[in-house]
Amino acid sequence: xxxxxxxRAASDGLAIGPATILRALxxxxxxxxxxxxxxxxxxxxxxxxxxxxxxxxxxxxxxxxELIGFQLALLEDDALTESAFAQIExxxxxxxxxxxxMAEEIAGYEAADDEYFRARAxxxxxxxxRVLRHLFGLADDGQLPEGAIVVARDLAPSAFLGIDWSKGxxxxxxxxxxxxxxxxxxxxxxxxxxxxxxxDWGRLTGALMVDGARGVVIVDPGVEHxxxxxxEGETLTRRKADAVARxxxxxxxxxxxxxxxxxxxSGPADMTVLPAAACDGVGLARTEFLTAxxxxxxxxxxxxYADLMRWADGRPVTIRTLDAGGDKPIPGYTIDGESxxxxxxxxxxxxxxxxxxxxxxxxxxxxxAALGPLKxxxxxxxxAAELDAARSHLRAxxxxxxxxxxxxxxxxxxxxxxVPAAALAAQDFAxxxxxxxxxxxxxxxTAASRDGAEVADYADVLHPGVLAMxxxxxxxxRVRGVDVSVCGDAAGDVRAIPALLEAGVRVxxxxxxxxxxxxxxxxELDLAKIAEGA
Amino acid sequence: xxxxxxxxxxEVKAHALLTNEVGLHARPSVKLTQLAKRFASTVEIAxxxxxxxxxxxxxxxxxxxxxxxxxxxxxxxxGTDAEAAVSALADLVxxxxxxx
Numbered sequence: 001x002x003x004x005x006x007x008r009a010a011s012d013g014l015a016i017g018p019a020t021i022l023r024a025l026x027x028x029x030x031x032x033x034x035x036x037x038x039x040x041x042x043x044x045x046x047x048x049x050x051x052x053x054x055x056x057x058x059x060x061x062x063x064x065x066e067l068i069g070f071q072l073a074l075l076e077d078d079a080l081t082e083s084a085f086a087q088i089e090x091x092x093x094x095x096x097x098x099x100x101x102m103a104e105e106i107a108g109y110e111a112a113d114d115e116y117f118r119a120r121a122x123x124x125x126x127x128x129x130r131v132l133r134h135l136f137g138l139a140d141d142g143q144l145p146e147g148a149i150v151v152a153r154d155l156a157p158s159a160f161l162g163i164d165w166s167k168g169x170x171x172x173x174x175x176x177x178x179x180x181x182x183x184x185x186x187x188x189x190x191x192x193x194x195x196x197x198x199x200d201w202g203r204l205t206g207a208l209m210v211d212g213a214r215g216v217v218i219v220d221p222g223v224e225h226x227x228x229x230x231x232e233g234e235t236l237t238r239r240k241a242d243a244v245a246r247x248x249x250x251x252x253x254x255x256x257x258x259x260x261x262x263x264x265x266s267g268p269a270d271m272t273v274l275p276a277a278a279c280d281g282v283g284l285a286r287t288e289f290l291t292a293x294x295x296x297x298x299x300x301x302x303x304x305y306a307d308l309m310r311w312a313d314g315r316p317v318t319i320r321t322l323d324a325g326g327d328k329p330i331p332g333y334t335i336d337g338e339s340x341x342x343x344x345x346x347x348x349x350x351x352x353x354x355x356x357x358x359x360x361x362x363x364x365x366x367x368x369a370a371l372g373p374l375k376x377x378x379x380x381x382x383x384a385a386e387l388d389a390a391r392s393h394l395r396a397x398x399x400x401x402x403x404x405x406x407x408x409x410x411x412x413x414x415x416x417x418x419v420p421a422a423a424l425a426a427q428d429f430a431x432x433x434x435x436x437x438x439x440x441x442x443x444x445x446t447a448a449s450r451d452g453a454e455v456a457d458y459a460d461v462l463h464p465g466v467l468a469m470x471x472x473x474x475x476x477x478r479v480r481g482v483d484v485s486v487c488g489d490a491a492g493d494v495r496a497i498p499a500l501l502e503a504g505v506r507v508x509x510x511x512x513x514x515x516x517x518x519x520x521x522x523x524e525l526d527l528a529k530i531a532e533g534a
Numbered sequence: 535x536x537x538x539x540x541x542x543x544x545e546v547k548a549h550a551l552l553t554n555e556v557g558l559h560a561r562p563s564v565k566l567t568q569l570a571k572r573f574a575s576t577v578e579i580a581x582x583x584x585x586x587x588x589x590x591x592x593x594x595x596x597x598x599x600x601x602x603x604x605x606x607x608x609x610x611x612x613g614t615d616a617e618a619a620v621s622a623l624a625d626l627v628x629x630x631x632x633x634x
Binding site for chain 1: 556557559560561563564567568589592593594595597598600602
């Protein structure tokens with residue numbers, strides 16, 4: 001019968017579909033048997049993965065079918081398992097042997113000069129995980145059914161990006177927080193999401209209705225609920241369609257104040273959501289997704305940045321230097337096992353410790369700056385000295401380029417304001433612009449982890465203390481004569497926009513999927529009235 | 535080398551230029567191995583005339599070669615249907631794997 005489970009709203013919208021549980025591989029374990037048993041266990045897991053993939057092909061068409069066809073061809077090839085079986089013979093457990101063999105195979109793809117081959121590393125990782133799931137006895141997720149409601153303890157951003165959301169669907173998480181990166185991605189793509197359901201998440205089965213705005217999941221929704229949801233969904237769709245119809249018009253408040261609305265770009269797919277004409281530029285391009293495998297590859301980075309510059313077509317493009325660490329680890333680059341990674345080595349702190357990698361990125365950025373107004377943004381700046389140190393790397397790179405015959409230009413050099421101490425000292429930073437990262441600023445200022453379901457209520461950007469910091473940065477920017485924007489989630493949250501404008505912010509950067517509704521919300525506001533009400 | 539010592543056995547060689555956009559990438563590799571498997575002969579490929587040679591019936595090994603656009607793909611087969619195998623493979627490469 002119909003049952004209601006409450007969580008926290010993480011991404012608006014309504015979705016109805018079959019519950020599909022994704023159990024995480026991390027932390028899974030199995031007892032190790034004899035060499036013969038381990039051999040048999042891997043053989044059986046590979047056979048089952050192969051069978052599941054073969055069945056899957058029948059249900060797919062087009063590119064997806066061909067992609068899976070490639071996986072099947074590899075799974076049918078004994079060469080794939082050769083080295084894993086050899087390791088098992090020398091006494092290694094089946095799961096460890098398979099992981100090691102696949103790590104080697106994947107490393108070969110990642111080392112390729114050709115982007116097409118490098119991109120296939122993700123197929124190999126997929127094959128690895130499919131076999132591991134069988135080995136650990138976790139139900140094979142295979143390909144999700146259309147419109148599936150993904151149910152999991154937590155979901156990695158990479159897992160979100162690996163799912164095809166074009167046919168609908170939703171997300172229900174036992175843990176997680178509305179300010180996590182995956183929640184941000186879900187809002188950007190318009191995937192309804194409810195988080196923080198607690199331990200009950202593992203028992204959700206059957207048909208689920210996800211009400212992302214109310215933070216509620218209905219199990220086995222009745223006809224009335226479904227009808228109400230459809231009606232509400234239609235209203236939402238209509239409102240969105242009206243907003244989309246006006247997305248290329250500027251965003252002016254009722255009293256005529258212009259607010260620039262830019263977009264946040266996480267990967268090439270984000271550039272297909274909107275025409276560039278709908279935005280005032282790119283306020284934040286994240287490079288940890290563009291360059292995960294390409295830290296040392298200047299040309300590949302340049303070509304990714306050049307794509308962005310071409311898309312923006314003369315509008316300003318702010319590209320953030322690598323912001324690894326926190327909940328975005330990069331094997332071999334970030335530090336493993338930090339007791340609190342969000343308070344550890346991340347963003348510019350890591351870049352300054354890896355100058356050779358940092359300079360590759362700065363070179364690629366300076367080259368792309370020749371194509372249009374490019375702004376380089378440093379994440380997690382805490383001290384003015386970090387900005388100076390980063391700037392001297394930029395100068396060195398510009399000097400190198402000046403001695404070559406490669407086209408380049410000096411980009412604007414600014415910083416993200418997300419560390420409270422930096423926010424309150426913004427007037428002391430010689431940055432060319434400030435962009436306030438409200439997610440991190442809020443979690444640091446309220447001492448409430450952005451990934452913790454239990455403390456999510458504390459991490460409120462509307463806390464007067466957080467708003468005071470934002471107002472302070474806006475003032476410091478006006479005094480220094482530099483732009484101040486907000487690129488965190490608050491910029492795309494219609495409930496937070498009035499407070500941001502009141503704090504003096506006039507530039508917002510939001511997920512492309514949210515831009516039409518953000519512009520529509522700005523057009524409803526009257527700044528004179530907001531000031532009176534305060 | 536074309537030693538073909540045993541009766542009825544022969545080694546046949548050919549080469550063709552990879553002109554399709556993506557080289558011997560996922561889909562072309564799968565097509566190539568599927569075709570190679572139709573022949574009883576051993577069928578191998580290389581990106582240099584003197585090898586190293588790779589089993590053309592193994593997609594895993596073919597992908598490890600990472601043959602890109604513009605490279606010459608060398609083929610050799612050994613067995614009763616070697617002639618047919620090599621000419622079918624060369625034909626597939628020349629047809630750009632029927633992709634373009």
